[in-house]
Amino acid sequence: MRNTAKKATVRLSDIAKETGYSLSTVSKALNGRADVSEETRQTINAVLKRYGYSRKATSTKSQRIIEIVFQDFDNVWALEVLRGAIREAKLHDLNVITTEGGNRQHPDSSWIDNMLRRQTDGAILVFSSLTRIERNKLHSRGIPFVLFDPFGNPDPDTLSVQADNWTGGVIATRHLLALGHTNIGIITGPEEMMCSKARLDGYTSALAEHGIEADPELITEGDFTTAGGYAQAISLLERPNRPTAIFAGSDLQAMGVYEAARQLGLRIPEDLSVVGFDDVQTAAFLGPALTTVRQPLQDMARAAVRMLVEALSTDDVLQPHIIMPTSLVVRNSTQQLEG
Known part of the structure; x- marks a missing residue:
């Protein structure tokens, strides 16, 4: 019985x-x-x-599927991530689907149940994380997930991949200091995000190396968007003692800085030096070409896919937390401070 x-x-x-x-x-x-x-x-x-378990009569999937979850998919940053993931997935005979929704801290509330209905084999969560109950639900079904550029500090047992954001903030600021700039503004990302905090810490550390105390009036909080970068740049550049250089926490924000400078009649780099962060594909084609910190987004996405592939075949991923190096790409948006 x-x-x-x-x-x-x-x-x-x-x-x-x-x-x-x-x-x-x-x-x-x-x-x-x-x-x-x-x-x-x-x-x-x-x-x-x-246990009395019987399988439902369903067809066997001919392809394995991984899902990438974005808060939104309306910018070149997200496209860079997707491009890297697709290229790596092809090497492992994986299909890639994308989901849009939720916020930087958590996917849409219905996502996990919809994902299970889609019979997804693994997931990459951009920025956001999951509750303990949601993680257990995936673990109990043998579905691995990776946090991409995690919002906060990932748990020790959670797979993650991110860039060395602190070093990125240091090298961006050191570059401007080497050009003679000491009145340097910064437009961070949302202050609650780990990557934003790390880039800001890098900025303040580089200033401290030169005996310069960070001026709170030169630190503004953006949201990693072009519109946010524009708004914060206007507030910085309309100050009586405006900064001679701005470190934008993302290339999208740097694009907003370009527009603010144009409207205020400031030339880049003659009147204002600008450094971005990410090195998205369009950064090299801005006028002038943007000096920026390269965050290897495509490489990070490829690493996240490889982690999923490994997690699908073994319980012990050799490197569960990956931090990829950042580097400075010097182009034409920065120059030596005159006078």
């Missing part, structure tokens, strides 16, 4: 505990994956049968 109570409440974690296999192995066996030995499959199937 079948135990119907067990059938109603059986979870993959129950099967994993009883068989001694990992959640991912149980999930693979359940989904008919070829990378599970026949002996392992028979052991798991025997326990499933004892």
Whole structure:
């Protein structure tokens, strides 16, 4: 006689505990994956049968799918991330789908249930993170996820990839200091985001190296958008003692600085030096070409995909937290301060 109570409440974690296999192995066996030995499959199937579990008559997926979750997908930054992910996914015979919604801290509330219905094999979450309950829901189904440029400090057991934002802030500010600028404004990203804090800390550290105390009046908070960069640049450049240089926390914000300078009759770089952050594809084609800190977005996305591939085949990802180096790309938007 079948135990119907067990059938109603059986979870993959129950099967994993009883068989001694990992959640991912149980999930693979359940989904008919070829990378599970026949002996392992028979052991798991025997326990499933004892629990009264029966598979639904569904067709086997011919392709594995990973999902990238963006807050919004209306700028070149997101396109760079997607381009890198697609290129790496092709090498592993993976399909990529995208989801838009939620905010910087969390995906849309309906996302996780919709993702499970889509039978996604893994996910890359841009900025945002998940609650403990949501993480457990994915873990129990053997679905790995990676935080891309995480909003806050990721948990030790959560996969993540990010850039060395502190060093990026240091080298951007050192570059401007080397050109003779000491009155340097900064437009950060949202203050609650880890990457924004790190870039600001890099800025203040570089100033301190030269015995300069950061002026709160020169520190403004943006939102990583062009419109936000424009608004904050206007507030900085209309000051009586305006900055001679601005470090924008993103290339999109730097584009807003360009427009603010144009409207105020300031020439870049003759009257105002500007440094961005990201090195998106369009940065080199601004007039003048933007000096910026290169955040290797495509490489970061490719690394995130590789982490998912590894997590789908093993329980121990060799490098669960990746921090990629940043570098300065000097173009034509900065110059030596005259006078």
